[in-house]
Amino acid sequence: MHRPPVFYLAMTYNNSKEDFGMFPERLKALRTGRHITLAELAQELNKMFPSDQHHENTASQIGNWERGIRNPSYLEVRKLATYFGVSMDYLSGRVDNQTTDLSKLFISGVALSFNEQPLAANDRYEIYQLIDGYLHGKQNRKKTEFEHQEELDLGYES
Incomplete structure (x- = not known):
């Protein structure tokens, strides 16, 4: 039996400081715009994405992202963008106009x-x-x- 070839899509995401220039400000603005605390955001993300139980979000983790101390992974940025209903490009500061x-x-x-x-x-x-x-x-x-x-x-x- 002949099997069709399997293709894999390799995605790279540069996790450098330059790529996250606006990320801390945008994340904080989105969170405070909804009047939620860091802990509430962490709870909401954990509730919305329960399959990621080994890596649950915490208030201190999100606080580190907002202060620019640490950068989130690609998956975390995607979760945040989904939660806030914005694009990943907007969240990371690559585009300015978000409607x-x-x-x-x-x-x-x-x-x-x-x-x-x-x-x-x-x-x-x-x-x-x-x-x-x-x-x-x-x-x-x-x-x-x-x-x-x-x-x-x-x-x-x-």
Whole structure:
């Protein structure tokens, strides 16, 4: 029996200081933007990626990444990018403009809150519907140009 050849994709990731120039700042900004502690981020990553039990994330490990003392592995950067819903290039500082598609964020499994109030699944759906309806209505609105505007005196005196 003839077996087809097996091809392996070799990926290299340069773990040098230069590649992680913006990483500490971006990681801290993403974490503090969600109002979570280092310990909470570590717990969330461990919960989201349970298959990596031999190398669970810790608050001190993430703190070292944020301070630029240590650099995370490729897999850790990928986990963080997935958790925060950003690209690895954004997280490492290779690209500056990171936009977030709210529709994808609302349907993702990422915990969301508004003014520190957690959003339940039905809240997320309702907010999604409100934004979608607003944008749909905005696109279909006709712009009315007024040539002139008249003042109406209702006879009330202040």
